[in-house]
Amino acid sequence: MDSQMLMAVMGIAAVLIFGTLGSIISFYKKVHQGKALVRTGMGGLRVITQNGGFVIPIIHKAERMDVSLKSIEISREGKQGLICQDNLRADIRVVFFIRVNNQEEDIATVAQTVGCERASDTELLFSLFEAKFSEALKTIGKRFDFIELYTSREKMKQEVIDIIGTDLNGYVLDDCAIDYLEQTKIDYLDPDNILDAEGIKKIIDLTANQKIQANLIKNEEEKKIKKQDVEKIEAVLILDKQKVEAEERQKREIETLRAREESVTETVVQEERLKAEKAKLLVDEELEIQEKNKEREVLVASKNIEKTEALENEKIDREQKLAQTEKDKFVELAIIAKEKSLEEQKRDIQDVIKERIAVQKSVVEEEERIKDTQAFSEAQRVKKVAITLAEQKAEESLMAELKAAEAAKEASKLKAEQQKIEAAADFETSNQKAAAIKTLAEAKVKEQATEGFAQAQVSEAKSLAKEKEAIAEAQFIATTSEAQATANRQLGEAEAEVLRKKMIAEAEGMEQKSKAIELEGLAEAKVLEQKALIEAQRIEAEAKAAQHMDGAILELEKFKLQLNQEKDLSLAKFEMQQELTKAQATVMAEAVKSSDIRIVGGETQVYDRIIKSISMGDAVDSFFEASSVATEVKENLLDDSDGKNIIGKVKGFIDQFGISTEDIKNLSVAGLLSKMKVMAQDDQSKTWLDSALLTAEKSGIANIAAGTLLN
Template identity: 45%
Template sequence: MGVAVGLAVFCGIALSRFFRKVGPEEALVRSGWGGMQAKSGASGGIWVIPILHQIDRMDLTVKRIEITRKGQNGLICRDNIRADIEVVFFVRVSNSTKEIQEVAEAIGCQRASTRETLVELFDAKFSEALKTSGKKFDFADLYTERDKFKSDIVDVIGSDLNGYQLDDCAIDYLEQTPLEMLSPSNILDAEGIKKITELTAAEKVQENNFTREKEKTLKRQDVEADEVKYELEKQRVAAKEKQEREIAEVTAREQAQALKVKEEERLKAEEARISTAESVGVAEENKNRQIIVAVKNKERTNAVETERVERDRQLEVTERERLVGVAQVEKDKAMEVVEREKQEVIRERVVVERGTVEEREKIKDTEAFYGADRQKKVAIVSAEEKAQEALVTEVKAAEASKQSASLLAEKTVIEAEAARAASEKEMQATKMLAEARTAESAAEGLAEAQVITAKADAQQKEGSAQAVVIEKKAVAAATGTEAQAVAEAKGKEALATAIQKEGTAEATVIQRKAEASAKGKEANAVAVEKEGTAEATVMQLKYTSEAKGIEDKAEAMKLFDGVGREHEEFKLRLNKDKEIEIAGINAQTKIASDQSELVGEALKSARIDIVGGETDFFDKIVDSVKSGKAVDHLVHSSQTLTDVKNTFFNGNPEYFQQKLQSLVGQFDLSTDDVKDLSVAALIYRMLDLTNSNETRGELRRLLGSVTSLGISDQSALSALKLKNDKNSG
């Protein structure tokens, strides 16, 4: 019994394992013993015995296949217009046993229902059906007859799909292919482009016609409405203007009548007021005339007293400034003397240093003379370069002193110009005072007389100021010339001999003529001052006589109206300004003329080589004069050069040679000792050999003399002219 139950259980389990069933969306395909057999889920199950049979499952669900044709591959319609289209096909395996077996044998159960397999199998077939159906319809019909187009696609594909079944298709996307994607070289595309252009152009024309008709209709309606509106507005304005005109006429008549009555009453009142004002005005004018006469008398007295006090104050200020200027000049002269002594010490030190260098180079030349002539020349060149450097140093120092002296001279000139400017400012202040008084007074004749008197005083002051300026300029020029002469003499020592021979006489003449011209200019300034004073007196008398006429004219001008009085005042101011400007121009012209005469007289006997133009010419003339003055002043004012002249020249051209020969003999020097030495080197040699302070001082003066005369580099042998017998001794 237990065995039977166990066998029954075993058979039940075996049967459950051998019988297979699936759902309606799948099918079973059995292969092996007994041949191939297929069963869908709807037709029941199937027995499967392991080892004897193999079972596979096949998907029977609907699959989606998309066919897309766009751009140059778009669908061509019957009218050759290309369309971009996307069509979705719904395909599945048929559920009949025969077709399932057919698909399983041809494709296999696993691949039968994959989307890639379906696309691979039906893409070409469906595309061909799409092209065939599309060629049967125009592009516009694809929209209007979409169901017919879809049915035709299904009919073209048919039902014979080798075991598959086409359930349906759907047009997912349908649009015209853009023109830029079409190829004009394709005959079908060219025809399509032509048709599209014709259709779109016609539609645009029709659309534009509709738009324009709409605009014309709207504009026509607007114009008609505006015409009606303007006509109504015109009627309204006409009625309003008519009413306002009638109201204005009535109002004007009433106002005119009222104004007439008012003006008649005002006329009576004005007549009474004018009569009263005339009486009061006559009394007021008489009163004012008496007040003006009293005020003018007082102002005339005050003006005379003020002018006298101001003139005294100006004289005191001018005298005080002159004393200050003289003290400053004396101070500057003392400073220049100290500076000159300092520069003299510096110059002697430079000369000694340069002589030492030259002596060393001469000793080197003597030692190397018999050795190599080339080395001798090199040493000479080196010595000359060092001497040139020392000379440049002296020139730079002299230029610095020259600039200092020039600044000092310019300072003196500026002070003189400031004094002249003060006089001019005083003249302008007097002129402005006269103008202010003239503007306050109604009597123009009295104001004009005061202006003329002020002009005469101003001219007198201007003459005095010019004299002071000329005097200070002469002092400044002398001081500046002296300072510049000292500075330039130090920078031009190398040229002193030539300047002394050729320029001493001319410089002396120029100096004397310049001094004479300065004195003449000073006398001329005094004469100008007296002439100005006399002219001022004459003009004062002249204008005093005219003042009476001007006063009468002023009384007559009181009778003028405002316009006539203003015109006469303008004429008087214009004439006054004109005379003041002419006086200033004449004064400047006179100063320039006197200066040109002074320079011309000073340079009348000078020999001048003109080089340069414009201001260079004048600057070169002044520099030449200063150079001559420098040499002359150097000789006359330098105690050292005076001692040298008295010691070594003594009025005899050969005295210098005799003095030098006596010194050489004193130190027992032979021709061999001095033949390779310069004059400066010889003097340095004698300075080293002596211990006497007197002799050393004499030798230093001699060294300064030969340096300033430019003969320090001359051969000592040629200067001494020693005889050959001294060489043997």
């Protein structure tokens, strides 16, 4: 019973605790970015801008205020447009960016004066600040000419912000942007208004001058086009006249020439007919003589052919017998060489067997010494019998493995030597076959044709025999390379096995060395095989090229002739360019003896650029010498009575008055001088600036951007 009551009390306590915690959590209100929480009630007015705070119902009341950035657009257009300093009206739309200042005092002020919900209402903000912002725009507009509104937009914006200020009863002005700026149409200007009347006069004056200039340009264009059309028609008519005269003159000359040629042709025809008759008689006589000579020559030729055939048959029989004798001789020599090579190989094999027996004998002697050592160890070290027996077994196993590896190595060497011998025998046999084919081809060719035809066939048979010799040699090289590769691989494997077995007792790390040796042997075999194949392909290509040597030689001679012609032409061009460069260098050296010139370019560009620079410098000097106005401008700009030129004094005034580089970029020369005159305090500076302004207007540089002269 007591435990049940205790559990009930604990449950009630837990419910109360969790309920209290839940209530406390529900009373905590968070503040989001761009918002502020204004709490009233117990404890007075409190502004919460970060994290959050507790708001207890009944005791407190909380309202959220939007403190994010808002925009207000103020428009002054038409009859309400801004009046500029030059009395021109401008249509303008400016966007102001304002927000509630994120400070507790300012938020509290806005909450008390405007209310939390209405603090960021765009319509309310417009009604609150429209009059103040419009008045600021009117004030600023009167400080600038209409053109300056375009060229000094940033300055105008900054002055608007300076006039309005940043503190607006809890609000703050972040920035403003000129969204639209245009001249007010003349229809909206009141001619009875003094300021508008002045603006209308300026607009009409400027537009009328521009229209006059445009009309002059257009009329000049039409006049030049019409003049060019008339000149074109005159030129076409003159050319047509010349064409007709040329055609008539050509017709007259053709008729005269045709009549003269017809007369000459008739005379020639008659003369040729007479010559033809005489030639015909001579031809008939000559034909009869040639017919008689032909019959006599045929009879003589038949006798010569019979004699030649008898001699050729006898010669062919003799050469066939000689060829058969040479063939038998080559076969016998090949058999003898092969048997001799086999005997040498057998003798080498016997030597190898003797060496193996000697090695086995040394192994047996080594085993006997090991047994003696074991017996001596058993007598001396009775306590270490088990260790000695283990060492004995290990040594016996190692020696057996070494013996087997050495035997495998010797067998690999023998097999490689045998393969080399067989490859050499195959190569010798291939050479003998090629020689026999060559002999048979020569004999067959001599049997089938006359001496001239036989000569061509013999050349072809020789080429074929050379090709077969090359193929046989390539096969031998390939076979030898393959045998060498196999032998190297087997030898490498045997050596690797021996090294691996030896190194087991010494160190495991030497296994990598045996693998490297094996890979080296395989790589060497592949290289030899590739070399043999390439050599075979080269020999075969040379044999094929021999069949077409006449055409290739002809093409080679043509190519050499063309190459020599191109070489001679290139040398002539090079010598001509060299002479031209020397002449240019002589002229340029005389012109720039004492000049400091940086040369950029190549070949003729250097000469052309320097000549152009010299010509331009002479033209500028002549211009200043011949023009009094230019001389006056130069003296006014660069010379001054106190030894300091005008540009230097203007830069001094700029530093004195603190005029920024951005202002200089946006002002003309006249505008900059006028601005400095307003900022000057003493009469001497104002008088000098007036004189400089008159000089600039007289020389025609008043409308040039000031930045281009001062940089």
